[in-house]
Amino acid sequence: MPSAPGPATDWRDLAACAGLPDHVVFARRPKAALPALRACAGCAVRHPCLEVVDPRASWFDGVCAGRLWRNGREVRISADARTAVRVKEQQP
Numbered sequence: 001m002p003s004a005p006g007p008a009t010d011w012r013d014l015a016a017c018a019g020l021p022d023h024v025v026f027a028r029r030p031k032a033a034l035p036a037l038r039a040c041a042g043c044a045v046r047h048p049c050l051e052v053v054d055p056r057a058s059w060f061d062g063v064c065a066g067r068l069w070r071n072g073r074e075v076r077i078s079a080d081a082r083t084a085v086r087v088k089e090q091q092p
Contacts, residue, residue, distance in 0.1 A: 011052070016043035017063065026062035030077050033068045037077075040066035 012018060016039040017025050027033035040046060040063060050065035059072035068075040 011045045011048040014045050015049060016040060016045075024063075027068070028061050028070050028075075030068055030075065033063050036063035037066065037068065 017036050020036055020039060024032065025036045027036065030037075043049070043066070046065040053060055053064045055064045055067075055069040055074075056072045060069045061071065062069060068077060
């Protein structure tokens, strides 16, 4: 008799930020959030992340779908920080 399938994989298990410290994922400042922003650059589940977290409606603080949010508003990132994130996106 075939075995029952295992539980479906949750999108959070596939997130590139899984395993990062909470203080990085839920950072409120760009410099502190940079490791999470870099992880998001190559993340395959950015769309589900944005849909589920819904940062604007939930007044989210932290990194979601490759963007930094504070009180549900997207935080502008300096050109230097954006460059650092783009470098990660271009790496194989």
